[in-house]
Amino acid sequence: MDHIIFRNWEEKTYDVVVIGEILIDMISEEYTEDFNCDIYKKYFGGSPANIAMNTKNLGLNSSIISCVGNDGLGVFLLEQMKQRGIDISNVQISENPTSMVLLTKSQGSPIPIFYRGADYQIHLNETIEEIIKKTKIIHFSTWPISKEPSRSAIEKIIEIAKANNTLVAFDPNYHPALWEKEYDSIQYVKEIIKKVDIIKPSEDDARRLFGEGTIEEYLNKYINLGPKLVVMTLGKEGLIASDGKEYIRLSTMADRVADATGAGDAFYSGFYAGIIKGFQIKKAIELGNATSAYKLKYTGAVVDLPKIEEIQRLYNLWGDKTMHVIFLNPQGNFDKKDSYWTEHPDFGGQLVYVKEIACAMAKQGHRVDILTRQIIDEDWPEFADEFDQYDGVENLRIIRIPAGQKEFLQKELLWEYLSEWVDNIINFYQEEGDMPDFVTTHYGDGGIAGAIMYQRTGIPFSFTAHSLGAQKMDKLGVDITNMEEMEKKYHFTKRIMAERIAMANSAINFVSTSQERDEQYTHLTYKGAGDMDNPQKFRVVAPGANTEVFSATKGNKEDKVVAQFIKEMFQRDLDKDRQELPAIIAASRLDPKKNHVGLVKAFAKNKELQQKANLVITLRGIENAFEDYSFVKSHEKEILDGIMEIIDEYQLYGKVSMFSINSQGQLAACYRQLASYNSIFCLTAVHEPFGLAPIEAMSCGLPAVVTKYGGPSEVLYEDGEEYGVLIDPFNSQDIAKGILKVLENYSFYKKQGIQRVKSKYTWDATAANYVKAIEEILENKKDDRNMEIHPYFLDLSNENTIGLDWLEKVYLGGEVNVGV
The missing domain is CATH 3.40.1190.20 (Ribokinase)
Incomplete structure (x- = not known):
């Protein structure tokens, strides 16, 4: 109905x-x-x-x-x-x-x-x-x-x-x-x-x-x-x-x-x-x-x-259907101010996804907890308290549970503390006297935590990978010659093992697109774990935009301030006769896979594009990249160095503006303001698992030009209908061609984008689909213990390590019966 x-x-x-x-x-x-x-x-x-x-x-x-x-x-x-x-x-x-x-x-x-x-x-x-x-x-x-x-x-x-x-x-x-x-x-x-x-x-x-x-x-x-x-x-x-x-x-x-x-x-x-x-x-x-x-x-x-x-x-409404659902997300963190979002690799789109579904589910009457790790660290003071909440959202708690050392740890270093984290979570709910009905898990670390909790409590869990490690290994060109070096940086042995166990033992795997299911879970590395022959094991549930924030017409308190700020930034960075031109906006965090350099290069090489538009890159915490960015992380500095080299080589000064946008509210206001310039959102990532950022931009009235690799191919094109333009991020000419196509057909693509979000991509719909799947699972409980948990995640003694030889055989050879 x-x-x-x-x-x-x-x-x-x-x-x-x-x-x-x-x-x-x-x-x-x-x-x-x-x-x-x-x-x-x-x-x-x-x-x-x-x-x-x-x-x-x-x-x-x-x-x-x-x-x-x-x-x-x-x-x-x-x-x-x-x-x-x-x-x-x-x-x-x-x-x-x-x-x-x-x-x-x-x-x-x-x-x-x-x-x-x-x-x-x-x-x-x-x-x-x-x-x-x-x-x-x-x-x-x-x-x-x-x-x-x-x-x-x-x-x-x-x-x-x-x-x-x-x-x-x-x-x-x-x-x-x-x-x-x-x-x-x-x-x-x-x-x-x-x-x-x-x-x-x-x-x-x-x-x-x-x-x-x-x-x-x-x-x-x-x-x-x-x-x-x-x-x-x-x-x-x-x-x-x-x-x-x-x-x-x-x-x-x-x-x-x-x-x-x-x-x-x-x-x-x-x-x-x-x-x-x-x-x-x-x-x-x-x-x-x-x-x-x-x-x-x-x-x-x-x-x-x-x-x-x-x-x-x-009236005891939904007594057996109002659920207590928890979200396991040990990496990054959550607070009411969305601190550090897009500033750090562990604070990316995954956190937005978890927050928005949790909020929507809570508003639909369910009791929801977001479980993350407590951090006692003077450099990360926002995450010291055990409890937090989002203002105006009832039935939702942020709960920070300690594990391992107190200081902040990047996600690659969390694996050895997850068993302790799960024990502390179980103790927390036992002391409250109210165990959750269902666990949703996110990323490989959340997934293995859910599998451990399932083993110890019998509470079923879902697994949402967001992105899988094997695809990252493919993109990084991992092979037998560099596997040991890559392992030291990314800990792929633990990630791949965790993902295999999570997807095998979950009651259901949530994916954002059918392409994610058909391409990522069929990777040789996950042979014997993904259970692709069982359609009930997967549910395609598209993420959405927070249309209370990202709206083409509904502004917020930031709009006037941001509009004036953008005007001042354009006066600072752009030639006087170019300050009213449309903008090509890149709003992703500085990460090599987002391919900012590819977009800048496409802009630099196309004179027609330079005549018709400016290039705008939003940064977080970098007020003026033209003057100083020496304080940023090394990988961010490397990206900005590459951008500045192209600007120097092609003399793009006066055509490019870079400035800091520090919150979702500011970003939405920025999108609305740039839409008044007939601007375009552009994402040239080498691969994008889903593509929430384009949806948010489209919801604010910005037509989208986005990588064809990954989930956006389903968002922007369906049944012969275009809702934006898909491009090859490795081809400068194709990027420029796509942007020009939208500039020449601006009203059409703007309308298509807004309608696409309205009709299919809202968080209420996403949460409702999650709830429906969870209710079906709870009504038909079964034993999903399909793969043993590797002892590394349960006991950190030396003999329980996961060897590179295992990863080599699974990743390069697709051998199922190796180790776990």
């Missing part, structure tokens, strides 16, 4: 906008079915207004489009909404009296008498049109479509919403008393249903619309009209939902019914909150069901709803 939800909402301001009646509910003090009572109490009412208030209580950004009378009751309604923080700037004022409904207090569907006045006097204007374009979900009922002028306004609003990827939800609460007798109201309601995405009729609504019938007959009649999802509430019998292919049936969760007024609105509110939070459809429906049950305990259409987490606790 999840296909019905639009996920490309990052440019939209409002979560939910409701359109329709705000009115007074006069509800009897006594239970009666015939209005035979003397005392009625005034309550705030109107289904759309109820939803606006409820969704606001649940943490959504809600607004309402409505109309009230210029009278005391209208003032009362407006004050009620203002007190609850609802945007009332689009509530119109009419000389007609405020509408009213007389209701008997009821434990079933309440009986209404309608006194209508101002509610149908809604007029469309330009402000409302713009609001609809910026809204994720619009909701309306049959009230505004029952009379003009609001009927025409709703028809136009539906058109605008459908044209702007706004989800259209309709409450088909048909009641003949709302309509002129001569109007074919039933047929008109059916025509409206054909145009919307979601409806939630009650059984009474269906009976009034279709006559007598069974629940199944009603459901099929609604489905045949064409909405993407029908949720039919059945009172004490719960609800049934269907998209025409799948069915969901839920019992009521209400244990006490004080008043049924507004129960359906509470359902809508919880359901919409679930959708906005990124829940799968079934989970969102379950949240709506629980929210309705909570409301039923109280009199009145609107009650002070608790937070989603409290509703979840009260």
